[in-house]
Amino acid sequence: MTFWVSQSLNSLALGGLLFMLASGFSLIFGLMRVANLAHGALFMLGAYLGLAAVKAGLGFWAAALTSALLVGLLGGVMERTLLRRLAGRTLPQVLLTLGIAFIIADACLMLWGGDPMRLPAPPELSGAVRIGDAVFPRYRVFVIVASAAIALALWLLMERTRAGAMIRAAVDDVGMAQAIGISSSTLFTAVFCLGTALAGLGGVIGGPILSVYPSLDQDMLPLALLVVILGGAGSLAGAFVGAYAIGFIYTFGQVLVPDLAYVILFLPMVAVLSVAPQGLFGRRLG
Amino acid sequence: MSARVLPYAVVLAAMAMVPLVSTSPFYVNLVSQIAIAAIGALGLNVLVGHAGLNSLGFAVFPGLAAYLVAWLSTVGGIDPVTAGIFALAGTLAVSALFALVALRTTGLGFVMITMALCQIVWGAAYRWTSVTGGDNGLSGVPRPGASLLPLERPEVFLWLCLAVLALALVQLGHFFESPLGVALRGARDQPRRMNAVGYDVWRIRFAAWMLAAAWGAAAGLLYAWYHQFVSPHMMAVTASAEVLLMLVAGGAGTLAGPLIGAALVVLLKNLASIWIERWVMLLGFTFVVIVVLMPDGIVPGFTRLRGWLRRLKPAPAPTLVPRERADG
Numbered sequence: 001m002t003f004w005v006s007q008s009l010n011s012l013a014l015g016g017l018l019f020m021l022a023s024g025f026s027l028i029f030g031l032m033r034v035a036n037l038a039h040g041a042l043f044m045l046g047a048y049l050g051l052a053a054v055k056a057g058l059g060f061w062a063a064a065l066t067s068a069l070l071v072g073l074l075g076g077v078m079e080r081t082l083l084r085r086l087a088g089r090t091l092p093q094v095l096l097t098l099g100i101a102f103i104i105a106d107a108c109l110m111l112w113g114g115d116p117m118r119l120p121a122p123p124e125l126s127g128a129v130r131i132g133d134a135v136f137p138r139y140r141v142f143v144i145v146a147s148a149a150i151a152l153a154l155w156l157l158m159e160r161t162r163a164g165a166m167i168r169a170a171v172d173d174v175g176m177a178q179a180i181g182i183s184s185s186t187l188f189t190a191v192f193c194l195g196t197a198l199a200g201l202g203g204v205i206g207g208p209i210l211s212v213y214p215s216l217d218q219d220m221l222p223l224a225l226l227v228v229i230l231g232g233a234g235s236l237a238g239a240f241v242g243a244y245a246i247g248f249i250y251t252f253g254q255v256l257v258p259d260l261a262y263v264i265l266f267l268p269m270v271a272v273l274s275v276a277p278q279g280l281f282g283r284r285l286g
Numbered sequence: 287m288s289a290r291v292l293p294y295a296v297v298l299a300a301m302a303m304v305p306l307v308s309t310s311p312f313y314v315n316l317v318s319q320i321a322i323a324a325i326g327a328l329g330l331n332v333l334v335g336h337a338g339l340n341s342l343g344f345a346v347f348p349g350l351a352a353y354l355v356a357w358l359s360t361v362g363g364i365d366p367v368t369a370g371i372f373a374l375a376g377t378l379a380v381s382a383l384f385a386l387v388a389l390r391t392t393g394l395g396f397v398m399i400t401m402a403l404c405q406i407v408w409g410a411a412y413r414w415t416s417v418t419g420g421d422n423g424l425s426g427v428p429r430p431g432a433s434l435l436p437l438e439r440p441e442v443f444l445w446l447c448l449a450v451l452a453l454a455l456v457q458l459g460h461f462f463e464s465p466l467g468v469a470l471r472g473a474r475d476q477p478r479r480m481n482a483v484g485y486d487v488w489r490i491r492f493a494a495w496m497l498a499a500a501w502g503a504a505a506g507l508l509y510a511w512y513h514q515f516v517s518p519h520m521m522a523v524t525a526s527a528e529v530l531l532m533l534v535a536g537g538a539g540t541l542a543g544p545l546i547g548a549a550l551v552v553l554l555k556n557l558a559s560i561w562i563e564r565w566v567m568l569l570g571f572t573f574v575v576i577v578v579l580m581p582d583g584i585v586p587g588f589t590r591l592r593g594w595l596r597r598l599k600p601a602p603a604p605t606l607v608p609r610e611r612a613d614g
Contacts, residue, residue, distance in 0.1 A: 098573060218522070260410065
């Protein structure tokens with residue numbers, strides 16, 4: 001019983017982190033039809049920047065904020081200077097984002113070395129809480145709550161604000177949105193900044209749980225891709241459901257069949273694709 | 287016909303004569319690496335260049351074949367040739383299963399799914415240490431046919447690689463001109479119309495997928511025999527990306543492009559490793575520079591400059607990104 005409770009909480013924590021990573025990826029994908037393969041690298045860069053900021057003497061929260069802003073800024077620059085030239089051309093976009101991912105990953109390796117490092121959790125969240133029989137780190141409870149709060153905030157942004165309405169309109173039909181006076185250029189950059197900043201924030205928040213190491217990006221990007229494949233690209237609800245589904249499957253897979261945890265991820269993908277090729281909440285993107 | 291074949295024959299013959307010119311095994315092995323890479327790039331070209339399916343998980347085909355042949359001939363104790371045949375068959379069987387998943391989508395969905403599939407197999411090779419040896423991989427893979435051909439000698443192994451490469455060029459050259467090859471490009475450009483005309487677009491794409499898998503597996507076999515060692519790194523994202531770089535640098539959709547691209551990337555990788563250790567960063571910068579400065583690749587660019595070269599090519603060079611449609 002204790003096992004199931006604590007592993008379920010672990011799954012929720014991983015699911016929350018995956019949501020932070022995949023929601024940004026999915027928003028960018030839905031709006032701009034760009035698969036930002038640098039997203040995993042930006043997540044890792046966020047974690048390293050957070051670590052560097054903490055080492056430089058900043059508090060955890062200030063470090064998280066700084067890191068998210070810097071990564072978001074980098075994302076915005078990427079979109080403005082490079083991705084924008086390649087609008088509508090799939091293969092060059094894939095190569096460009098992949099190339100940027102390699103550069104970021106190798107730069108992280110060069111700057112911070114190959115050894116895994118621990119990002120310390122903020123002192124006010126150290127220690128553990130008791131849930132039934134299970135003892136559970138307080139920080140993970142925070143991750144679960146914080147990611148849920150971010151999901152709620154994103155949902156409110158998308159569904160209840162003017163900016164959200166503009167994004168939804170542009171996801172459905174960019175041409176129409178432009179015709180009624182929405183500046184898709186500003187919107188694209190804003191969403192790219194938001195999505196990448198979320199990845200950076202996820203990296204810092206995930207740091208104390210996942211620790212920070214050179215192939216973190218290669219571990220996280222496939223999970224984010226699976227979330228988007230499962231949930232459907234461009235859908236916030238899809239990213240939410242997909243993230244927690246992958247969180248549970250991967251966490252329990254790692255505990256129950258550690259050798260084959262990766263192979264088990266194959267199963268939900270096959271199951272969903274055979275029923276709904278566009279993902280559970282996905283629409284057909286033309 | 288002969289005018290078309292001639293340049294390839296000259297290039298292959300020149301590659302085959304490297305051991306006669308240079309006694310250094312370094313250059314002989316370098317040419318072997320180029321040949322193996324070119325076979326893989328030719329395979330991916332079927333998907334990217336002619337089917338319009340941008341795969342970011344191509345390394346799964348050579349990876350599966352290499353791991354199968356390595357495991358069968360070391361742990362399994364089967365003789366290398368039989369192990370190679372089983373490895374090819376096994377790779378094709380798994381690839382057929384993967385096709386059922388990957389070919390549910392096109393466009394960016396296909397990019398993501400192929401990448402995820404390759405990562406899953408990579409993860410299995412990396413973590414399932416009891417079978418795959420984990421990060422250490424499987425070593426001591428024997429080369430086949432000691433009685434028939436002295437394949438342990440670098441120059442003989444090079445000639446084997448070149449023979450397979452020649453076979454790939456002939457087969458694919460014929461395929462791209464065959465009705466199926468034309469139908470494949472039709473399915474790339476106008477899937478809905480092809481469907482309406484009565485072609486089964488899914489089956490055409492499936493054929494392309496299996497053809498790519500077969501040449502990928504052939505490259506994987508040669509890779510395992512060349513290095514006599516396999517490790518998960520051959521299925522990492524960087525490995526798939528390198529093949530894609532060969533294609534984009536050389537020009538997707540052309541027959542000569544993958545060959546030129548493979549030579550460029552292998553030479554760049556080997557030369558660069560002498561001076562700098564940051565290959566991954568160089569790869570990244572190469573991608574960015576190529577995409578920004580030379581988005582069509584070397585061969586199509588060359589073609590535009592010199593119209594006469596067009597006669598050497600079986601298929602007109604398509605634009606880099608085939609039109610994407612939400613097809614049924």
